[in-house]
Amino acid sequence: MFSLLYGKTTFLEQSKTQxxxxxxxxxxxxxxxxVGLNIGHIHTNGLTLNFWDLGGQTELQTLWDKYYSESHAVIYVVDSSDTERLEDSKVAFDKMITNETLSGVPLLLVANKQDIPESLSLHRIKDIFFMSDELIGRREYYSVSASALNGNGVKESIEWTVAAIQRNAVNRPPLNSDE
Ligand SMILES: Nc1nc2c(ncn2[C@@H]2O[C@H](COP(=O)(O)OP(=O)(O)OP(=O)(O)O)[C@@H](O)[C@H]2O)c(=O)[nH]1
Ligand SMILES: [Mg+2]
Incomplete structure (x- = not known):
């Protein structure tokens, strides 16, 4: 899970709670x-999802790519209310999705903080982040409108992610629990 103070840890806590x-x-x-990394596990559909919830501060973003080769899916959380930092988030997002090591890995875009009235709609967030097919590449991708704080959209996010991981298991097989 990537991005900058946009609700990743809240999203993970909310997912575990639900x-x-x-x-x-x-x-x-x-x-x-x-600071650094927060690890979480979600047990669903007979699978255990291991989450790496990575710090989003600029100096921590250099650590993200250490996790790409073992990622079966990416959940990218955007703060839909923070239009000022949206551009920074988009730059970090583009850098991530064009990284060769992540090619073909399913991608979920979470338009978070939809409980804040001034938030940009999912439609607007999608227009910005999914602007270029060329950058997105050949992968499954999807977007969800969410509030990590009140829990809306969190279950849908996890359900899509699990299904996408299962559909893409031929490209990236799951790890056994002892690995
Ligand atoms: N209103 C609202 N606030 C949220 C939501 N999700 C997170 N927040 C708040 O946003 C702030 C940052 O949330 P975090 O979950 O710490 O964000 P993060 O992405 O893990 O941040 P880093 O660990 O610094 O990368 C906190 O004050 C949260 O309470 C949401 O859906 N709605
Ligand atoms: Mg965090």
Whole structure:
């Protein structure tokens, strides 16, 4: 999961709370900026998804590509309310999706913070991020309107991601749990 202070850790906590049985989440308003990496697991459809929730601050973005070769899907979280930083996010996004190591890997774009009234619509976010087929390349991609804070769109995001990973398992086979 990538991006910059846009709700990745909140999104992961919300996913664990909604999907993992017996998970007692941390209060979402207590989450602070991720320094380095936050690891999470989601158990669904007989699979365990291992999440690498990576810090989005500019100096931490250089660490992202260490994780590409073992990624079966990418969830890219955008703060739909932060029009000022949207351009920075788009630059980081383009750099990520054009990285050869991630080629063909399914991509989910999460237009987060839709609970904020001034947020750009999913339609606008898609126009910006999915502007160029050439950059997106040959991969499955999809977008969801979400609020990590109130939980809207989170289940749909995980469901799409699981299905996409299963559809693409021939290209990137799953790892066994002991690997
Ligand atoms: N209103 C609103 N606020 C949100 C939402 N998701 C996250 N936030 C807030 O946005 C801020 C950043 O959220 P984080 O989950 O820490 O963001 P991050 O992407 O993990 O940030 P880094 O770890 O620095 O990369 C926090 O204050 C969250 O409470 C949302 O859907 N709506
Ligand atoms: Mg974080």
């Amino acid at each position: 999907i993992n049985q017996h998970y007692r989440g941390v209060p979402l308003n207590k989450i602070t900026a991720t």
